Amino acid sequence: MKDLLQQWLADEITGWSMGSFGAISEFIRWPGDAPAIAADSGMGWYTPRGGIRIDLTEGVTVLAWEMPSTKSERFFRHVEFLLPEAEALVPQPVGFTELGPDTGAIRAEDRDMILFDCGLHQKNVRFCVRTRDPELIAEMRRCEGMGNFAPGNTAAAMIFARHPHRISITAIGRVEVYQKIGGPDTDWKSPDGPHTHLLPKLLAAGRTHSANTPIPPGYLPVASLHPASPFSLPDGKERPFCRKTWAHYSDLMAAHRSIEATELRAALDRGAAAPEGEIIDADEITDGSPLPRGRHQRHTARVWELERKLTEA
Numbered sequence: 001m002k003d004l005l006q007q008w009l010a011d012e013i014t015g016w017s018m019g020s021f022g023a024i025s026e027f028i029r030w031p032g033d034a035p036a037i038a039a040d041s042g043m044g045w046y047t048p049r050g051g052i053r054i055d056l057t058e059g060v061t062v063l064a065w066e067m068p069s070t071k072s073e074r075f076f077r078h079v080e081f082l083l084p085e086a087e088a089l090v091p092q093p094v095g096f097t098e099l100g101p102d103t104g105a106i107r108a109e110d111r112d113m114i115l116f117d118c119g120l121h122q123k124n125v126r127f128c129v130r131t132r133d134p135e136l137i138a139e140m141r142r143c144e145g146m147g148n149f150a151p152g153n154t155a156a157a158m159i160f161a162r163h164p165h166r167i168s169i170t171a172i173g174r175v176e177v178y179q180k181i182g183g184p185d186t187d188w189k190s191p192d193g194p195h196t197h198l199l200p201k202l203l204a205a206g207r208t209h210s211a212n213t214p215i216p217p218g219y220l221p222v223a224s225l226h227p228a229s230p231f232s233l234p235d236g237k238e239r240p241f242c243r244k245t246w247a248h249y250s251d252l253m254a255a256h257r258s259i260e261a262t263e264l265r266a267a268l269d270r271g272a273a274a275p276e277g278e279i280i281d282a283d284e285i286t287d288g289s290p291l292p293r294g295r296h297q298r299h300t301a302r303v304w305e306l307e308r309k310l311t312e313a
Contacts, residue, residue: 001057005043008225008252009052012036013234013245015226016052018168018175020122021209022202025168025175026226027052030193031234039106042173050194051106054173054223059083061219064256065296066303067212070281073310075303077253079225080215081172088171088220090126095119095145096155102130102167106176115167116140118148124170124208124220127198131164149200161185166196170222192235211282214258214296227252230310241310261300274301 008014015028027050029036036045044053061082068075082088102115113130114137120127131137136158143155163180175194182190182197190197209221230246232238257265268274275297282291 001060001062002043004062005054005057009043009045009054013228013248015228016175017224017226018052018125018170018173018222019127019197020120020125020203021205021207022199023120023122023125023127023168023197025050025127025166025177025194025196027175027177027194028226028234033193040108044106044173046106046176047193049179049191050175050177052173052175053106056172059087060172060222062256063215063258064253065214065258065261065299066253067299068279068302068306070279073306074231075306076229077227077249078213079227079252079256080209080213080221081223081225082215082219083171083222085123085218085220088124088222090122090124090169090171091117092121092123093117093119094121095147095150096140096143096153098141098144099128104174105130106174110165110176113165119146120148120203122203122208124222126167126169128167128169129159129164130167130176131162133162133164136162136164148198168196172222205286211285211291212295212299214261216258241313243311246307246311257300260297264297264300265304268301268304274298274305 012029017024017026019025033047036047038045039053042053042055063080063082066075066077096119097117099115099117102113103111105111113132115128115130118127139158140155143153146153148156160181160183166177168175177194177196179191179194180186209215227249228245230242275294277294277298279298279302
């Protein structure tokens with residue numbers, strides 16, 4: 001596990017994230033930036049825009065999975081790092097909570113900054129902010145115990161305007177983002193490279209991960225690896241299918257798919273018929289209806305079909 005993590009943490013085109021469904025911090029190296037610097041403890045890297053560090057590997061399970069687009073002949077690939085739920089749980093304060101100086105910061109220069117848990121009450125991640133801005137610290141202390149979205153929480157608005165560091169902390173490590181929060185100061189776009197998302201509508205679903213993710217019962221995600229897209233560049237600009245980028249992750253995906261997905265792909269290779277049914281985005285089902293059974297198998301088969309078509313072209 002340690003070798004696997006070291007290999008892919010060092011990979012310059014691979015992205016990472018830690019978070020829940022609606023509160024997430026992402027680490028992405030950006031083309032043209034200075035080379036990332038290795039963290040002085042654990043396994044990790046940082047740039048002027050953000051960083052990632054993984055401190056725990058024992059007991060971690062890896063799950064690779066694919067999701068076809070519902071709107072085009074594309075697909076997305078993901079690799080989840082999981083722990084049993086009892087080991088993945090983090091403290092879940094309700095409301096802003098001061099944690100003191102962030103002695104666990106990735107960069108030594110940030111370890112005197114004051115860390116606050118935003119109190120989002122997520123099972124698998126503490127979504128925090130960190131600052132040495134005295135006015136912001138005073139306002140967060142004044143709002144201690146108040147929910148991030150609670151009426152009268154003036155600290156939340158100040159955070160949006162002052163752009164403190166955002167930190168996602170899980171049972172195995174952390175992702176730190178030093179850039180501005182996407183909003184009026186960034187023309188309502190996420191900054192290039194490391195960034196965060198805090199989405200109340202998704203948080204309201206009360207989930208630790210997307211309903212499309214085939215995480216087995218009893219496990220929670222504690223980190224995610226995001227393979228570079230073979231369909232687009234880092235800035236989102238579309239490109240023709242890049243076989244080299246696709247192949248870069250083929251061994252990783254093959255080694256860590258679920259048994260069910262591996263067996264289905266082998267059967268399809270032998271000429272078996274693909275499972276019938278509609279390809280859906282389960283996150284779009286918000287009315288409480290039961291999620292369609294067999295959707296993960298249909299997703300696996302559709303991606304197998306697309307890969308075969310694109311790589312043989």
